[in-house]
Amino acid sequence: MSGTMRQLVSTLISDGTLELSIATVDKPEPADDEVLIRVEAAPINPSDLGAIFGPADMSTAEAVGTPDDPKVVAQVPPDLMPASAPGVNSPRPLGIEGAGIVEQVGTSAAAKTLFGKTVALMGGAMYAEYRMAKADQCLVMPDGTAPAEAASSFVNPLTALGMVETMRREGHTALVHTAAASNLGQMLNKLCSNEGVDVVNIVRRREHVDLLSSIGARYVCASSRDAFAEELVEALRATNATLAFDATGGGNLAGQILAAMETAQIQSGRDVGPYGTTTHKQVYIYGGLDRSPTRLERNYGMAWGVGGWLMPWFLVKIGPEAAQKLREKVAAEIKTTFASAYSKEISLGDVLDPDSIAAFGKKATGEKYLIRPQK
Amino acid sequence: MSGTMRQLVSTLISDGTLELSIATVDKPEPADDEVLIRVEAAPINPSDLGAIFGPADMSTAEAVGTPDDPKVVAQVPPDLMPASAPGVNSPRPLGIEGAGIVEQVGTSAAAKTLFGKTVALMGGAMYAEYRMAKADQCLVMPDGTAPAEAASSFVNPLTALGMVETMRREGHTALVHTAAASNLGQMLNKLCSNEGVDVVNIVRRREHVDLLSSIGARYVCASSRDAFAEELVEALRATNATLAFDATGGGNLAGQILAAMETAQIQSGRDVGPYGTTTHKQVYIYGGLDRSPTRLERNYGMAWGVGGWLMPWFLVKIGPEAAQKLREKVAAEIKTTFASAYSKEISLGDVLDPDSIAAFGKKATGEKYLIRPQK
Numbered sequence: 001m002s003g004t005m006r007q008l009v010s011t012l013i014s015d016g017t018l019e020l021s022i023a024t025v026d027k028p029e030p031a032d033d034e035v036l037i038r039v040e041a042a043p044i045n046p047s048d049l050g051a052i053f054g055p056a057d058m059s060t061a062e063a064v065g066t067p068d069d070p071k072v073v074a075q076v077p078p079d080l081m082p083a084s085a086p087g088v089n090s091p092r093p094l095g096i097e098g099a100g101i102v103e104q105v106g107t108s109a110a111a112k113t114l115f116g117k118t119v120a121l122m123g124g125a126m127y128a129e130y131r132m133a134k135a136d137q138c139l140v141m142p143d144g145t146a147p148a149e150a151a152s153s154f155v156n157p158l159t160a161l162g163m164v165e166t167m168r169r170e171g172h173t174a175l176v177h178t179a180a181a182s183n184l185g186q187m188l189n190k191l192c193s194n195e196g197v198d199v200v201n202i203v204r205r206r207e208h209v210d211l212l213s214s215i216g217a218r219y220v221c222a223s224s225r226d227a228f229a230e231e232l233v234e235a236l237r238a239t240n241a242t243l244a245f246d247a248t249g250g251g252n253l254a255g256q257i258l259a260a261m262e263t264a265q266i267q268s269g270r271d272v273g274p275y276g277t278t279t280h281k282q283v284y285i286y287g288g289l290d291r292s293p294t295r296l297e298r299n300y301g302m303a304w305g306v307g308g309w310l311m312p313w314f315l316v317k318i319g320p321e322a323a324q325k326l327r328e329k330v331a332a333e334i335k336t337t338f339a340s341a342y343s344k345e346i347s348l349g350d351v352l353d354p355d356s357i358a359a360f361g362k363k364a365t366g367e368k369y370l371i372r373p374q375k
Numbered sequence: 376m377s378g379t380m381r382q383l384v385s386t387l388i389s390d391g392t393l394e395l396s397i398a399t400v401d402k403p404e405p406a407d408d409e410v411l412i413r414v415e416a417a418p419i420n421p422s423d424l425g426a427i428f429g430p431a432d433m434s435t436a437e438a439v440g441t442p443d444d445p446k447v448v449a450q451v452p453p454d455l456m457p458a459s460a461p462g463v464n465s466p467r468p469l470g471i472e473g474a475g476i477v478e479q480v481g482t483s484a485a486a487k488t489l490f491g492k493t494v495a496l497m498g499g500a501m502y503a504e505y506r507m508a509k510a511d512q513c514l515v516m517p518d519g520t521a522p523a524e525a526a527s528s529f530v531n532p533l534t535a536l537g538m539v540e541t542m543r544r545e546g547h548t549a550l551v552h553t554a555a556a557s558n559l560g561q562m563l564n565k566l567c568s569n570e571g572v573d574v575v576n577i578v579r580r581r582e583h584v585d586l587l588s589s590i591g592a593r594y595v596c597a598s599s600r601d602a603f604a605e606e607l608v609e610a611l612r613a614t615n616a617t618l619a620f621d622a623t624g625g626g627n628l629a630g631q632i633l634a635a636m637e638t639a640q641i642q643s644g645r646d647v648g649p650y651g652t653t654t655h656k657q658v659y660i661y662g663g664l665d666r667s668p669t670r671l672e673r674n675y676g677m678a679w680g681v682g683g684w685l686m687p688w689f690l691v692k693i694g695p696e697a698a699q700k701l702r703e704k705v706a707a708e709i710k711t712t713f714a715s716a717y718s719k720e721i722s723l724g725d726v727l728d729p730d731s732i733a734a735f736g737k738k739a740t741g742e743k744y745l746i747r748p749q750k
Contacts, residue, residue, distance in 0.1 A: 294670070295668045304683050
């Protein structure tokens, strides 16, 4: 088999613009241990947006291509333009994860068994008609799984699993999650409900309380309410949660959670000395929805920690065997616990529409786009 | 043996004052596994001041007793006065650590071997003529050690050792220390020099650079200098330090250190992706000289952590055997690595002098008081 394939790329051009376009490149031939995946579905995750938009100001985006060769350009603020960074003027492929059908295989046994299977892959360059992969990097789905069902097999499922696994490994028994109405947040509630782990969900808006309650979440606190601090302490006392994953990052929220955890520990009867209780309270920041500085009042004793957390680094830390177990759990439960819903399906070309960009660029709760590269 | 003994106490009185006074109490009789220590020397550590002063505003301190029964009272700001907390109106003994001679012993073999020895003890109530202790809690000093030499055997030595031990256990190879001209900071430099561990010392004032350089510190950065950020990066690159112990706590310093560590890692050639380098950078806050909130800009990728650190909790975490090894190292090197210097020696009664209180309450670098309860 030979020929060409279409692939979405983002190019930072030295004149100070960012260009999104569709490149036509050679379709590769698998080596012995490789397979060629016909990509059928790939989601736009919040974590994809950084690579798509780069440092550009997307409010300046305008369509400049032709119907046959659509293009979008946007201006990069001069102070954010790298002088001569590696990568300037080089088209970068996009798309962290996706799924498809194995259409061509190498000569190794591992590659051959994948022929015709639905597989998911995380590794970049998934916004394309085809993607080459090592056989052992593919996550094989159970028979009867459509690629669209398997498109989001890594980022959200492994993040949710990684949070629960971190909780167990670090000796906590319940979790706090912020920005909890997100796709990830809903998935985390399903997972924890299965595993008998309590989750304290923190959301901003009243309608997100209703959304999470409707899927069975038991503890939901709205940070916009006057009684937020008291309600959070109450939920923390009921669950004994001493670990939080915070997607917002900036502002007072991480510190508010630590303070509420300490108050809950004291109300639960823990000994409290001049340095607070000895119960370790931890917040991991895994996103940066609020880009302002993190502000810690330190009014919760000395047994606390705040730090960054990234799912891929966590998988490296626990080692390949433990990570593979988590991946296999995702495949086994891809239609239930780890099912994703999308608000819209679009083609590769549709990504280059300024109106689409404005919509998926908002990272709004409930908005998630699925790219269908074959359409 | 029987009789009475004098003991310094701090009493929070329900009328809204704090009273410091000398209580006369019964001298206790040792049980089988106990020994009675005649306390000869006990330091005033910064960590003692919280217990001595409580919530009182010490600028209002005034002497109100008689020469035979000296007393100091100070006003507690009404909003800091606990309504009916346990401990109100009860005299609290003071003094975290100290040393003395074992004057009377119980019947157990462990107790008997201590008779006449110089021992150090951490456990409170050391600002007193006598202190009862379990035999196995006493740290026995080498023959020929005077109690004054052994008075500071725990707080500073075990904190310095705990920092180095934390560094090793968490996979770092060099240290950053703030407020580094302190007694503790000087001791840490001596210890690390012996152990071949690099320390990056951060101080505020120019004269503290000279002080540390004069005792052989190789890396000293003054945060008051315009070129502080660059000089810190340079020292971090030279040492590859990725762990800091911060005594200040508030403000931007913890974040500045993390940012400088990340810059040093990048300059040293580490791979840097969209989430920064994968090198974990850690700041432990072990004091609160700056009571303002900690402000983290998070401009150093995702491989970072900030948290509280307390020496006694660290000793619990590593377990009794490992902790005992550290204590024995202190005893063996009490006249060299872990020697302390004092700016003034005072009696129990001298502590109740408002001028003394103003002096040792300042926590000034180089000022450290030693209480001599027998004088």
